[in-house]
Amino acid sequence: MNEKIATIEDVARHAGVSIATVSRALHKPDVVSETAREKVQTAIAATGYTANVMARNLRLNRSGMILLLVPDIGNPFFSAILSGIEKGASQAGYNVLIGDTQNDPDREATYAAYLRSNQADAMILLNGRLPAPLANAPANATPPVVIACERIPGCALPTVIIDNDEASFIATRHLTDFGHTRIAHVSGPSNNILTTDRVAGYRRALASVGIQNDPALIYRGDFSIDSGIAAGRALLADPKTRPTAVFCASDGMAIGVIVAAKEYGLRIPQDVSIVGFDDIPHAAAYDPPITTVRQPRRRLGEQAITLLLDRLGAKAPFENREKGPVIVPTELIIRQSTGPCPKG
Amino acid sequence: MNEKIATIEDVARHAGVSIATVSRALHKPDVVSETAREKVQTAIAATGYTANVMARNLRLNRSGMILLLVPDIGNPFFSAILSGIEKGASQAGYNVLIGDTQNDPDREATYAAYLRSNQADAMILLNGRLPAPLANAPANATPPVVIACERIPGCALPTVIIDNDEASFIATRHLTDFGHTRIAHVSGPSNNILTTDRVAGYRRALASVGIQNDPALIYRGDFSIDSGIAAGRALLADPKTRPTAVFCASDGMAIGVIVAAKEYGLRIPQDVSIVGFDDIPHAAAYDPPITTVRQPRRRLGEQAITLLLDRLGAKAPFENREKGPVIVPTELIIRQSTGPCPKG
DNA sequence: ATTTTTAATGTAAACCTTTACATTTGTGTA
DNA sequence: TACACAAATGTAAAGGTTTACATTAAAAAT
Numbered sequence: 001m002n003e004k005i006a007t008i009e010d011v012a013r014h015a016g017v018s019i020a021t022v023s024r025a026l027h028k029p030d031v032v033s034e035t036a037r038e039k040v041q042t043a044i045a046a047t048g049y050t051a052n053v054m055a056r057n058l059r060l061n062r063s064g065m066i067l068l069l070v071p072d073i074g075n076p077f078f079s080a081i082l083s084g085i086e087k088g089a090s091q092a093g094y095n096v097l098i099g100d101t102q103n104d105p106d107r108e109a110t111y112a113a114y115l116r117s118n119q120a121d122a123m124i125l126l127n128g129r130l131p132a133p134l135a136n137a138p139a140n141a142t143p144p145v146v147i148a149c150e151r152i153p154g155c156a157l158p159t160v161i162i163d164n165d166e167a168s169f170i171a172t173r174h175l176t177d178f179g180h181t182r183i184a185h186v187s188g189p190s191n192n193i194l195t196t197d198r199v200a201g202y203r204r205a206l207a208s209v210g211i212q213n214d215p216a217l218i219y220r221g222d223f224s225i226d227s228g229i230a231a232g233r234a235l236l237a238d239p240k241t242r243p244t245a246v247f248c249a250s251d252g253m254a255i256g257v258i259v260a261a262k263e264y265g266l267r268i269p270q271d272v273s274i275v276g277f278d279d280i281p282h283a284a285a286y287d288p289p290i291t292t293v294r295q296p297r298r299r300l301g302e303q304a305i306t307l308l309l310d311r312l313g314a315k316a317p318f319e320n321r322e323k324g325p326v327i328v329p330t331e332l333i334i335r336q337s338t339g340p341c342p343k344g
Numbered sequence: 345m346n347e348k349i350a351t352i353e354d355v356a357r358h359a360g361v362s363i364a365t366v367s368r369a370l371h372k373p374d375v376v377s378e379t380a381r382e383k384v385q386t387a388i389a390a391t392g393y394t395a396n397v398m399a400r401n402l403r404l405n406r407s408g409m410i411l412l413l414v415p416d417i418g419n420p421f422f423s424a425i426l427s428g429i430e431k432g433a434s435q436a437g438y439n440v441l442i443g444d445t446q447n448d449p450d451r452e453a454t455y456a457a458y459l460r461s462n463q464a465d466a467m468i469l470l471n472g473r474l475p476a477p478l479a480n481a482p483a484n485a486t487p488p489v490v491i492a493c494e495r496i497p498g499c500a501l502p503t504v505i506i507d508n509d510e511a512s513f514i515a516t517r518h519l520t521d522f523g524h525t526r527i528a529h530v531s532g533p534s535n536n537i538l539t540t541d542r543v544a545g546y547r548r549a550l551a552s553v554g555i556q557n558d559p560a561l562i563y564r565g566d567f568s569i570d571s572g573i574a575a576g577r578a579l580l581a582d583p584k585t586r587p588t589a590v591f592c593a594s595d596g597m598a599i600g601v602i603v604a605a606k607e608y609g610l611r612i613p614q615d616v617s618i619v620g621f622d623d624i625p626h627a628a629a630y631d632p633p634i635t636t637v638r639q640p641r642r643r644l645g646e647q648a649i650t651l652l653l654d655r656l657g658a659k660a661p662f663e664n665r666e667k668g669p670v671i672v673p674t675e676l677i678i679r680q681s682t683g684p685c686p687k688g
Numbered sequence: 689a690t691t692t693t694t695a696a697t698g699t700a701a702a703c704c705t706t707t708a709c710a711t712t713t714g715t716g717t718a
Numbered sequence: 719t720a721c722a723c724a725a726a727t728g729t730a731a732a733g734g735t736t737t738a739c740a741t742t743a744a745a746a747a748t
Binding site for chain 3: 719720721722723724725726727728729730731732733734735736737738739740741742743744745746747748
Binding site for chain 2: 058086
């Protein structure tokens with residue numbers, strides 16, 4: 001048996017027509033006669049022909065690939081975003097190629113080169129840094145790139161984000177509404193735009209109710225559970241300086257702070273209130289269920305791919321959108337980790 | 345400056361050599377003279393040439409893609425596996441193309457066709473079903489496919505799995521060692537091979553210490569937190585029939601069972617012991633920290649890609665693979681959700 | 689000085705499509 | 719009948735690369 005894979009030429013020979021007719025029968029059936037179409041169909045069935053996508057793409061000068069740059073594919077945070085992107089892309093006939101950059105600028109540059117070398121038609125950035133080759137690109141021709149998750153200040157590329165500042169503002173105000181005045185914030189890494197925006201919203205909320213900002217109440221974490229535990233120990237150890245509420249920039253860190261709080265015998269929310277960020281699936285099942293800012297991650301992915309397909313001229317499977325950065329709405333999910341400020 | 349992208353021909357012209365020399369300078373530098381090499385290098389720098397990967401792949405009849413079939417990319421369980429695969433693949437110069445099948449046989453078949461149409465050189469299956477085109481493949485030529493996570497009974501393709509039966513055996517024996525005799529099991533969906541294997545291990549463990557199997561103590565979940573809550577409510581509601589320990593086929597379900605247990609005012613592990621499966625990051629930070637079977641997911645991915653690269657490296661397509669499936673070891677992580685069987 | 693050997697380079701085919709253009713065939717009209 | 723026109727099909731180029739083979743130039747051997 002060990003036959004070679006059938007090419008369009010085999011089909012043509014088998015059908016007794018030219019390769020052009022075969023190609024047309026497949027892609028422009030209306031310009032091909034009924035009889036020829038049928039002959040081609042049987043020939044395809046007989047030979048088991050499948051078009052060589054690489055040859056096709058070479059001819060059409062496209063790859064059908066959308067490159068997705070992720071800082072760490074091992075981070076479950078991206079799963080749902082990915083899912084939204086993949087869904088839209090595959091509906092539009094694109095494949096999603098994942099580039100795990102490990103936050104390494106070299107790897108980012110390598111992947112960005114895929115655009116030039118025709119390995120990818122377009123790119124979505126899930127990390128908030130513009131790969132070097134793109135940053136140097138001429139300003140007149142914007143590359144087919146969309147930025148998601150993290151905005152890049154001063155970058156005109158289509159962007160989809162949540163309003164981190166406003167979300168943090170609302171989360172913090174939820175705590176002030178409960179009467180809290182000593183409110184700590186466990187933030188993300190300092191070089192991160194998300195961190196900046198969330199800290200800003202937190203400060204704005206405090207200022208809006210006349211609470212003076214206390215730098216000692218801001219702890220720099222890295223979004224992980226472990227850093228949350230460290231934050232909790234640092235912030236809650238001393239009963240004299242202990243805040244009555246902690247707003248965390250991730251659910252993981254919120255969980256960590258709760259772990260630390262329990263170590264000190266503190267009750268949540270009677271002794272200290274905790275707010276998280278993201279609304280990961282486990283936030284609702286934790287003890288206590290965690291009040292948190294829900295980030296619509298699948299929506300975020302869907303919007304990103306929509307923006308990109310717009311840019312590519314393909315028809316977008318999701319509802320259309322207007323100019324400017326797209327902001328997908330967040331929602332404060334109030335559960336049992338927050339409550340009134342304790343007396344005294 | 346809106347010039348066209350430079351081709352090898354531009355480089356050749358610029359360097360004053362033939363395109364063959366340019367190609368050789370890049371891929372077989374040793375057969376090219378020093379001077380020519382230099383000329384080519386400067387020409388490349390001057391033109392900003394990047395090889396058109398599509399043309400290259402067409403010529404070489406490879407795609408450089410490894411297709412990864414995942415039942416649901418939105419499921420964080422796969423993140424770490426993915427990460428391991430991606431790492432190995434990119435080290436070997438391959439890209440990873442993710443195919444989200446949604447457990448839909450049609451989508452599986454579509455993706456499997458990528459192998460035929462040269463869109464992918466090889467495939468890794470993370471779902472336990474052989475796509476139709478593969479199942480019908482001639483038996484003499486094994487396709488470059490590796491199965492991970494779930495074994496497919498009667499399938500000779502290279503496979504990497506954990507020993508679910510043995511892992512469940514050990515987890516259950518951990519409970520019997522604590523003196524438990526009424527041990528429930530919250531399993532996965534019934535059509536799943538993982539479920540079968542884990543139930544088998546659970547039963548084997550009970551039998552090994554002379555405990556009779558009680559079908560009422562097996563609850564069918566779907567790995568989710570919610571199904572765990574449902575399981576917990578069903579199993580723990582009645583104090584008369586209540587088991588003193590529950591072995592869950594996923595950490596999510598273990599968390600759900602704990603949530604339900606707390607609803608009934610039961611203390612973990614004093615009143616009821618809980619064992620999970622997977623060791624997701626949140627298992628250690630839960631209250632109480634959950635005893636669970638650690639599944640080395642990154643290792644699993646690494647092994648899968650290793651197997652595949654082996655297969656691709658072995659030029660002989662008819663060479664038969666060695667022996668049975670690769671089994672990556674699991675580990676029972678004992679935390680605070682398990683303890684001695686309560687008296688009376 | 690001539691021939692042989694080796695090294696370096698060039699020419700052109702091949703990979704498999706799609707499609708502009710040319711050609712053939714068929715139909716209706718003057 | 720001859721002609722214009724439309725429809726269907728075929729021919730061949732193009733897309734950018736790699737590489738077998740042919741050719742040239744230079745060095746080594748006679």
